Amino acid sequence: xxxxxxxxxxxxxxxxxxxxxxxxxxxxxxxxxxxxxxxxxxxxxxxxxxxxxxxxxxxxxxxxxxxxxxxxxxxxxxxxxxxxxxxxxxxxxxxxxxxxxxxxxxxxxxxxxxxxxxxxxxxxxxxxxxxxxxxxxxxxxxxxxxxxxxxxxxxxxxxxxxxxxxxxxxxxxxxxxxxxxxxxxxxxxxxxxxxxxxxxxxxxxxxxxxxxxxxxxxxxxxxxxxxxxxxxxxxxxxxxxxxxxxxxxxxxxxxxxxxxxxxxxxxx
Amino acid sequence: xxxxxxxxxxxxxxxxxxxxxxxxxxxxxxxxxxxxxxxxxxxxxxxxxxxxxxxxxxxxxxxxxxxxxxxxxxxxxxxxxxxxxxxxxxxxxxxxxxxxxxxxxxxxxxxxxxxxxxxxxxxxxxxxxxxxxxxxxxxxxxxxxxxxxxxxxxxxxxxxxxxxxxxxxxxxxxxxxxxxxxxxxxxxxxxxxxxxxxxxxxxxxxxxxxxxxxxxxxxxxxxxxxxxxxxxxxxxxxxxxxxxxxxxxxxxxxxxxxxxxxxxxxxxxxxxxxxxxxxxxxxxxxxxxxxxxxxxxxxxxxxxxxxxxxxxxxxxxxxxxxx
Numbered sequence: 001x002x003x004x005x006x007x008x009x010x011x012x013x014x015x016x017x018x019x020x021x022x023x024x025x026x027x028x029x030x031x032x033x034x035x036x037x038x039x040x041x042x043x044x045x046x047x048x049x050x051x052x053x054x055x056x057x058x059x060x061x062x063x064x065x066x067x068x069x070x071x072x073x074x075x076x077x078x079x080x081x082x083x084x085x086x087x088x089x090x091x092x093x094x095x096x097x098x099x100x101x102x103x104x105x106x107x108x109x110x111x112x113x114x115x116x117x118x119x120x121x122x123x124x125x126x127x128x129x130x131x132x133x134x135x136x137x138x139x140x141x142x143x144x145x146x147x148x149x150x151x152x153x154x155x156x157x158x159x160x161x162x163x164x165x166x167x168x169x170x171x172x173x174x175x176x177x178x179x180x181x182x183x184x185x186x187x188x189x190x191x192x193x194x195x196x197x198x199x200x201x202x203x204x205x206x207x208x209x210x211x212x213x214x215x216x217x218x219x220x221x222x223x224x225x226x227x228x229x230x231x232x233x234x235x236x237x238x239x240x241x242x243x244x245x246x247x248x249x250x251x252x253x254x255x256x257x258x259x260x261x262x263x264x265x266x267x268x
Numbered sequence: 269x270x271x272x273x274x275x276x277x278x279x280x281x282x283x284x285x286x287x288x289x290x291x292x293x294x295x296x297x298x299x300x301x302x303x304x305x306x307x308x309x310x311x312x313x314x315x316x317x318x319x320x321x322x323x324x325x326x327x328x329x330x331x332x333x334x335x336x337x338x339x340x341x342x343x344x345x346x347x348x349x350x351x352x353x354x355x356x357x358x359x360x361x362x363x364x365x366x367x368x369x370x371x372x373x374x375x376x377x378x379x380x381x382x383x384x385x386x387x388x389x390x391x392x393x394x395x396x397x398x399x400x401x402x403x404x405x406x407x408x409x410x411x412x413x414x415x416x417x418x419x420x421x422x423x424x425x426x427x428x429x430x431x432x433x434x435x436x437x438x439x440x441x442x443x444x445x446x447x448x449x450x451x452x453x454x455x456x457x458x459x460x461x462x463x464x465x466x467x468x469x470x471x472x473x474x475x476x477x478x479x480x481x482x483x484x485x486x487x488x489x490x491x492x493x494x495x496x497x498x499x500x501x502x503x504x505x506x507x508x509x510x511x512x513x514x515x516x517x518x519x520x521x522x523x524x525x526x527x528x529x530x531x532x533x534x535x536x537x538x539x540x541x542x543x544x545x546x547x548x549x550x551x552x553x554x555x556x557x558x559x560x561x562x563x564x565x566x567x568x569x570x571x572x573x574x575x576x577x578x579x580x581x582x583x584x585x586x587x588x589x590x591x
Binding site for chain 1: 340368369372373381397406410412415449454458468472497522524552581
């Protein structure tokens with residue numbers, strides 16, 4: 001089985017809100033002292049792929065990213081987690097490409113890399129969280145798509161996908177090739193690569209392509225976003241003053257806390 | 269060309285999200301000076317259509333056997349064809365699993381642009397602008413859609429319903445020749461038994477975080493408290509990832525976006541990705557040992573104590589007050 005996993009490198013979403021700034025003119029987050037990390041759902045997707053390979057016995061996992069040159073680190077980490085091959089499409093102009101641009105670039109790279117039974121992406125990225133890459137790649141490649149998958153089994157050429165819904169879960173059977181978007185559950189927390197594997201990963205081959213290599217028109221992905229564009233980006237000012245209940249004893253504090261709750265809920 | 273279409277799945281019924289969707293659609297269509305059209309899909313669509321017709325100018329029922337149960341590929345092609353026929357300025361969907369799954373693909377097939385988890389839609393001249401949270405709720409963005417139609421999935425419960433109108437919209441059955449696309453097939457559907465009612469519909473929510481420490485206190489401490497308050501149970505990502513509670517309980521940027529009147533956060537620090545899921549809650553309150561926990565910045569009232577001490581006592585007090 002040939003599996004492709006798309007990875008996006010983003011600003012570490014765990015940085016505290018007080019350290020988070022945006023450049024309202026450029027409509028981007030400021031890097032500040034934040035680390036760059038692989039978006040979590042992308043790593044959940046890779047972990048799900050690795051587990052599928054372990055159960056299936058054999059499969060080749062290729063990781064792919066479209067991003068700044070620093071995205072190589074995300075791909076190296078994926079190699080350290082034991083992905084088999086890696087390719088980077090270097091984004092050399094469009095700072096914040098829209099979802100359709102991203103999907104077109106990734107789809108072009110996927111065509112050039114070969115044929116895949118399973119294409120996996122995170123359900124949404126931890127920065128812009130558009131949640132569109134998977135669906136749009138599927139459209140570009142003419143494949144079906146299933147979202148919010150957290151477990152995949154391979155059975156005699158068919159795939160069995162378990163996915164989360166608003167009220168529970170569903171199981172789908174699917175014929176490859178297919179695109180899935182992956183969400184997290186307790187079974188696909190990304191593994192921590194061994195230090196030795198991290199060091200080794202920097203000696204492994206890594207394909208680097210430009211948009212020209214993919215035959216993508218310069219203007220198409222570099223100049224402008226034709227799908228949508230960010231018109232404004234700001235940090236909303238919303239401060240609420242919390243009233244802490246007081247009292248000399250725990251009993252008194254909980255008593256007034258209970259009263260406040262009753263006030264709010266009895267009005268319902 | 270100034271019409272607005274809304275797409276509803278019969279399986280979710282006329283819940284708060286569907287009402288919010290219809291309300292948002294009505295106001296938006298009025299603003300554009302267009303008609304509000306609804307497409308209702310799935311088994312039971314005719315029943316839902318009667319309710320929706322009170323709010324819309326026209327309603328199309330798509331309940332053919334192939335569409336009775338949601339199947340991603342078949343449903344998407346049917347919706348794409350029905351929406352193409354309506355040639356609306358915008359297609360609005362609720363933020364449920366199925367809508368999120370197909371909205372970008374629907375936009376692609378209609379030659380439009382999609383954007384999701386929308387909190388506000390604005391018309392500015394020829395442009396459509398949509399507000400949404402980004403960076404895990406730390407920032408807000410206004411996205412300008414470049415192509416038509418705009419396919420927008422809403423954080424639907426954040427939108428007020430519209431009052432029923434005197435006129436009732438015309439209901440027609442879709443004339444569609446549908447081929448089932450079997451490349452993917454839903455073969456099993458399971459509703460999570462715990463937390464049966466939908467979290468997004470809850471008026472009171474009792475939610476636990478990493479600080480709860482394990483699965484047991486959710487059952488022995490938080491559940492009885494929730495029962496007293498007639499509340500639904502929820503949890504932070506940390507508690508769900510740990511496997512303490514089902515993933516359907518998760519509230520946050522990557523879980524449910526809830527809009528209760530009271531959200532009681534117990535042993536939840538309040539990471540911004542969690543807060544992104546409760547920004548539309550009316551009242552937020554917290555129990556936490558750390559007075560500097562970010563959650564308190566969003567609370568109307570709170571108590572700085574260990575929940576293990578507070579919750580049993582709180583149950584006693586609430587029971588006494590409710591008598």
